[in-house]
Amino acid sequence: xxxxxxxxxxxxxxxxxxxxxxxxxxxxxxxxxxxxxxxxxxxxxxxxxxxxxxxxxxxxxxxxxxxxxxxxxxxxxxxxxxxxxxxxxxxxxxxxxxxxxxxxxxxxxxxxxxxxxxxxxx
Numbered sequence: 773x774x775x776x777x778x779x780x781x782x783x784x785x786x787x788x789x790x791x792x793x794x795x796x797x798x799x800x801x802x803x804x805x806x807x808x809x810x811x812x813x814x815x816x817x818x819x820x821x822x823x824x825x826x827x828x829x830x831x832x833x834x835x836x837x838x839x840x841x842x843x844x845x846x847x848x849x850x851x852x853x854x855x856x857x858x859x860x861x862x863x864x865x866x867x868x869x870x871x872x873x874x875x876x877x878x879x880x881x882x883x884x885x886x887x888x889x890x891x892x893x894x
Contacts, residue, residue, distance in 0.1 A: 825877065826884055833885030837892055843885045849878055 836843060853874050860870040 822877070826880065829881040830884055830888055833888045834892060836885070837889060843882055843889070849874075 833843065835841075853871065856874050857867050857870045861867065
């Protein structure tokens, strides 16, 4: 009885997996649309996260102005970059890609903090 229950569970799992694989391979356009939908959702999350990151950068910019700290803190950027490179490598991302991405993010953070300096009043 226990053996047949285990067999039944295995068959159900196998059938479910097979039907999903078959559904994906039956209509390649549906599969392509599915993955494109995933990418669209992930892209939206990436932009949302970048917006949140810039919000934090602006808050840091205000703190820096209040405490007479310069906008660019090279040691901190190097630390963030090295952590991102290490994390990215673990996910199969090249160091070059991570460097380019974080250099662009850093430039935007600096731009936003510099813009704050022009409009911020204590």
